[in-house]
Amino acid sequence: MPRRLLTDAGLALALLLMTLGPWLASYLMTDQKKAQSLIPVGYAWWVLAGLIMAGLLLRRQSPLLALALAGAGVFGHLISQTKFQLLDLAALPLMMYTVAAGARRRRTAVIVLAALMSLTYVSMLINRVQVDEETLRAEKDAKAAKEGQVIERTVIGSTRPAQAPHWWVDPVVDTSQAALEMWLLLVAAYAVGDGMRSRRAHLAAVEQRTADLAREERQRAALAVAAERTRITRELHDVVAHGMSVMVVQAQGAAAALDRHPERTATALQHVIETGRSSLAEMRRLLAANRTVPAELAPLPGIAAVPALVDQLRSAGMRIELHIDGVPEVVPAAVDLSAYRIVQEALTNTLKHAGPAATAQVTLCFEPERLRVEVLDDGPGPGGGAAGPGPDGPGAGGADGHGSGLRGIAERVTMLGGVLETGQRPGGGFRLGALLPVTG
Template identity: 65%
Template sequence: MRAVPRFVPRHLLADAALALALLAVTLGPGFVMVLATPGKPGDSTGILIRAGLPQDQVWWVLTALALVGVAIRRHSAVVAFVLTATGTAGHLLLQTKFQLLDLALPLVLYTVAAMGRKRRVVLGALALAMIVTYLAMLGSRLDVTHRQKAVVAAKQEQQKLADALNGDRESKQVLQTTRMVPHTAIPVDTLIETGQDALEMWLLLVAAYAVGDGIRTRRAHLVAVEQRTADLARQERQRAALAVAAERTRITRELHDVVAHGMSVMVVQAQGAAAALDRHPERTATALQHVIDVGRSSLSEMRRLLAAERTDAAEDARLTPLPGIGAIPDLVDQLRSAGMRIDLQIEGVPDVVPAAVDLSAYRIVQEALTNTLKHAGPEAGARIRLEFDPEFLRVEVTDDGQGPADGADGIGNGLRGIADRVAVLGGALETGQAPDRGFRLGATLPVGARP
């Protein structure tokens, strides 16, 4: 059982009003009868006696205990149960009969059941309340029966004593025999009658427990549902955060590929334009035009990538499509125009491939050619081989440049981005020194098993 974790004044006021209402409905009819029936002149009988209310101070103390228990039931359910059980048991022990004031015990038991953490503890409280009320009513009944027998026995003894004083020897013998009769055990009829009298209180206690336990179960269910909802919302936020992080990583990788390729081509073209400025002015103009075209293309693709997270459908519809394998020939022509030797080979029958594989194959070729342009040397050339298979797409780029420097692993940010792409698609990547000289990159991308 547990108490309310913090003190709430309005709960105390409401429960105190409920306790006063129980006291009013218990004492009210007697006082109404006193007011409705005028007393006789000279009658000195007290108001409590005329109202049929107990005059015993113990009864009023027990009443106060029960009322205090009702008032604090939501603040301290355990203490309230002990106080109310004590007061109710005392009432039943004094007068046997069930009163409206004794509704305090079922009411507090309802609170205990509604606020209890463990059901078996609350069931123990229910059993204890039923046993205490039964024993109190049994004790009251036995006390009344004992008093009645004592009165009858006293009258009989007085009569027999009077007869004995008159010289009746037989009466003396009967008197002695009567005084030696031992006390008998509790009659079974008394136990049954007490159970019948306690049945009303038991039904109220069971009903209070059932209602309180149902409310406790419902609250626990609502708490579980709210917790589940909060967990789902937290998981959704985590998934959204992971998706945002993955999208940012993808955009960063795309930007790296676009910027690295575009800037490399522009630098090479600008260098060629500077070298041909004096001897071949017409080549300078062509090279500068290539710089302009590559710059515009790179800027357009950067804008498309940076606008990928926008939600404006009309603007998204105007975005250019993502590059794929079909754009590799244009990429080759662009680099050939910059003076780079490139050989493109296609094996197998090109077929429709998944969009992710299509884009990744283009980026792999683009990054490999950019690395060749930047690191392989001024006279280096490259060979591109695309092998189409129903189950996979093989992309291989080999250059005849100077290769990686001694002690270098040949893996930079661009190759790390390629490795990430291949890993996401479930493919395989091979990089390293070419058989003759230069650098070789081979990637196998599944297209059948992982569409």
């Protein structure tokens, strides 16, 4: 702010010195009387010049107040003098530029432009009328002194009727020609200021748009991170729930066979080790997504891994029937992984809640436009089966479908645009069915 104020002060002082330059040069090089005739040096002129300089100093802080001060000074000069001074010729267009560049609406600047042009013309017309009256009065005084009062009356009486119809034409035309210079400067200042205002508005809009895009990008990144965390959490739940359930069942079998069938204990413990290593490897694969160091990772499981999953659970003592209808075809990666996870979660719930005597049935039906996945068990009625309440909380796999396991399955199916059906079977047990689209 102080630097701008000093700049405006220097500009006002430079305009004043350039305006007074011819008078100062004439004052130093010629006689004082001739110098005084070049510019008005009365107190009124200096007061009006002070108003103009005050307007130049305030044009950045308060454009409208500065315009009023500078306009009062310029119009006062135009009324009292016959031609533009450099201070007047530069101050008024500069004020017009400042108002046009800082106005919030273009209409405001247009109104100010029209007012300045009108006031400029009126001020110059008043000066012209005053000059004409003074000239006419001087001519009348000269004639009266030379020819006498009688001749003056005769001359005036004979000439006035001829001049009356046309006395206003010359002042109006001459004033219009004289004001044209100021009008052109005002219009040019308005055009430049309006262009600057438009440019600033455009830059502000671009900056706002850039800020909005940056904010949207940050929001999209945050949503992507949240979605990725949700996906990793869901995958970890499936891996940990399945692996731990199988390991617990196999460990229980090993403990039961330790006294009577020691040879079976070693086999069960070997299954526990293999299941634990497989689960740890899959957990490392999921958690390695946030690491910068690449690791040796296994591929994501899919429908082709369902038979191996069934064999693994059979080795833990589960009775599982696997049926595959139709010809397996290439399906999208998301459908491939989701189908495997759905079977894995359903069998894990059966292992945990259906009881040791339950039998599960897994059906994969390949159709032209969809894949049907169905998991049935014949465990106890409500409170048991593939979706009975368990460690996940009340109804973790229950028929109400509010457990973490079924919530994860429902999220997968919804994301793929499929249909999920869960509930108790009429004869006992639980049914889980999912229709996954494989096209589109």
